[in-house]
Amino acid sequence: AQSVTQLGSHVSVSEGALVLLRCNYSSSVPPYLFWYVQYPNQGLQLLLKYTSAATLVKGINDFEAEFKKSETSFHLTKPSAHMSDAAEYFCAVISVSGGYNKLIFGAGTRLAVHP
Amino acid sequence: GAVVSQHPSRVICKSGTSVKIECRSLDFQATTMFWYRQFPKKSLMLMATSNEGSKATYEQGVEKDKFLINHASLTLSTLTVTSAHPEDSSFYICSARDRWSDTEAFFGQGTRLTVV
Numbered sequence: 001a002q003s004v005t006q007l008g009s010h011v012s013v014s015e016g017a018l019v020l021l022r023c024n025y026s027s028s029v030p031p032y033l034f035w036y037v038q039y040p041n042q043g044l045q046l047l048l049k050y051t052s053a054a055t056l057v058k059g060i061n062d063f064e065a066e067f068k069k070s071e072t073s074f075h076l077t078k079p080s081a082h083m084s085d086a087a088e089y090f091c092a093v094i095s096v097s098g099g100y101n102k103l104i105f106g107a108g109t110r111l112a113v114h115p
Numbered sequence: 116g117a118v119v120s121q122h123p124s125r126v127i128c129k130s131g132t133s134v135k136i137e138c139r140s141l142d143f144q145a146t147t148m149f150w151y152r153q154f155p156k157k158s159l160m161l162m163a164t165s166n167e168g169s170k171a172t173y174e175q176g177v178e179k180d181k182f183l184i185n186h187a188s189l190t191l192s193t194l195t196v197t198s199a200h201p202e203d204s205s206f207y208i209c210s211a212r213d214r215w216s217d218t219e220a221f222f223g224q225g226t227r228l229t230v231v
């Protein structure tokens with residue numbers, strides 16, 4: 001079964017600094033990978049997705065992620081953090097089970113941005 | 116992007132009562148819907164998957180008699196928490212996938228359930 005592991009439950013950066021949130025996947029087949037953001041008491045918003053096209057995926061709000069098969073990684077980056085980026089970020093992978101394509105989430109990384 | 120509306124956003128109920136949460140796809144036909152539960156500061160745990168007109172498929176460990184899921188139309192799925200207890204208090208999130216996609220799903224804004 002497919003799964004994802006997010007390294008670091010909390011990440012803190014200064015405003016304007018590089019954001020790097022780590023995600024490694026486990027999959028026996030080419031994976032479909034996603035990054036979602038969640039603000040307090042809200043649902044999830046899709047940042048970007050990898051579906052076996054380009055390995056460098058650009059998403060909303062200047063986020064991007066690079067699929068590296070050799071490292072089984074799909075890390076999320078943003079060149080310059082804004083205060084509004086403070087939120088919970090989830091990496092997810094599609095897992096086929098019971099005839100359904102299901103989204104399986106990592107444990108999440110809470111990003112804090114300080115002035 | 117497609118819009119999924121979840122209602123109510125917050126609900127407080129007494130122990131022993133039942134609560135219904137609605138999930139609607141507003142601008143697309145959701146052939147598949149998913150229900151997740153999220154504990155404080157934790158990830159999302161998939162509870163069940165439902166296809167329109169079919170019985171829901173529950174994940175291991177999820178009580179199907181406690182968490183009743185109905186997907187009666189292509190735009191509406193409901194989750195009913197029956198005989199709710201304080202340990203059922205949680206954040207419940209639905210997501211929906213349309214007939215043209217087998218990967219991407221859109222999320223509702225979640226429902227905060229508090230059982231007192």
